[in-house]
Amino acid sequence: MSIVFLNDSFVPMEEAKISPMDRGFLFGDGIYEVIPSYEGMLVGFAPHIERMNNGLREIGIDFAWPVEKWREVCENLIEKNGRGNLGIYLHVSRGTDSKRFHAYPEGVAPTVFAFAFDIPAAPVADKTLAKGYKVSTTRDLRWERCHIKSTALLGNVMHFQHGFERGANETLLFNANNELTEASACNAYIVKDGVVATPPLDNQILPGITRFILLDILRKNGSIKVEERIITMDEVFAADEVWVTSSSKEIAPVVEIDGKKVGNGEVGDVWQAAQTLYSAGKHNY
Numbered sequence: 001m002s003i004v005f006l007n008d009s010f011v012p013m014e015e016a017k018i019s020p021m022d023r024g025f026l027f028g029d030g031i032y033e034v035i036p037s038y039e040g041m042l043v044g045f046a047p048h049i050e051r052m053n054n055g056l057r058e059i060g061i062d063f064a065w066p067v068e069k070w071r072e073v074c075e076n077l078i079e080k081n082g083r084g085n086l087g088i089y090l091h092v093s094r095g096t097d098s099k100r101f102h103a104y105p106e107g108v109a110p111t112v113f114a115f116a117f118d119i120p121a122a123p124v125a126d127k128t129l130a131k132g133y134k135v136s137t138t139r140d141l142r143w144e145r146c147h148i149k150s151t152a153l154l155g156n157v158m159h160f161q162h163g164f165e166r167g168a169n170e171t172l173l174f175n176a177n178n179e180l181t182e183a184s185a186c187n188a189y190i191v192k193d194g195v196v197a198t199p200p201l202d203n204q205i206l207p208g209i210t211r212f213i214l215l216d217i218l219r220k221n222g223s224i225k226v227e228e229r230i231i232t233m234d235e236v237f238a239a240d241e242v243w244v245t246s247s248s249k250e251i252a253p254v255v256e257i258d259g260k261k262v263g264n265g266e267v268g269d270v271w272q273a274a275q276t277l278y279s280a281g282k283h284n285y
């Protein structure tokens with residue numbers, strides 16, 4: 001039975017109750033995080049909490065627990081839910097109001113919810129064993145505040161569904177200028193002539209923590225060149241390799257886009273080199 005955290009108590013999932021007047025439910029008015037944990041070890045804990053605090057500040061939710069309080073919640077969830085490969089989901093909504101009124105209410109306590117869910121084992125950095133992803137593409141029709149990790153995910157859900165209905169694992173998104181933004185629940189990258197490129201951080205994409213860790217590791221190592229720059233969809237279709245990253249998958253190699261092969265249709269050498277470095281370095285974050 002899964003044990004979850006709700007407003008300062010650990011309870012069985014079945015006993016966790018939230019009011020239908022919670023603004024998270026009515027408006028998607030909240031911020032969330034997903035932090036990966038492998039065999040009891042959290043990856044990127046501090047930057048995940050920092051991103052959540054940035055999001056809370058930006059949407060005017062006055063809530064900032066000390067980092068150690070969040071760590072205690074995460075570690076308790078890991079212990080109570082079996083220490084396997086887990087995603088730790090953290091969620092702070094603006095709280096439960098007595099009426100449905102759009103303006104931020106005064107004097108309402110945020111709702112804090114957290115639970116653990118199974119994620120796949122971290123990828124083994126071997127291109128002969130790696131799962132190649134298939135993706136579809138569609139115009140990015142989300143809002144212009146995609147840097148905020150809002151619980152209002154309908155735009156992302158609809159984009160993910162686009163790929164899902166076509167038998168794909170993810171959906172790559174492009175803006176009105178035919179430029180790659182990200183994927184419905186991942187950041188996106190191309191590799192051309194050995195150089196890794198990913199779109200720059202702005203309001204069109206989430207500042208992914210896997211992205212941050214990966215770029216930092218690659219830059220410190222220096223053996224693979226990295227660029228943060230605008231990438232056109234023509235470049236995506238002409239790339240040697242395409243990857244997507246997220247906390248629950250690390251670096252996922254894409255082998256097919258809209259039914260067309262990426263490069264030679266196989267998982268690439270640069271992916272293997274990057275995932276090797278990521279696997280070795282991720283626990284330093």
Ligand code: PDD
Nearest residue numbers: 034184185186187206208209210246247
């Ligand atoms: N998704 N972009 C979007 C739109 C995302 O939803 C995510 C994460 C990422 C990657 O961020 P990170 O590396 O910090 O996980 C990029 C999470 C895992 C989710 O919604 O389940």
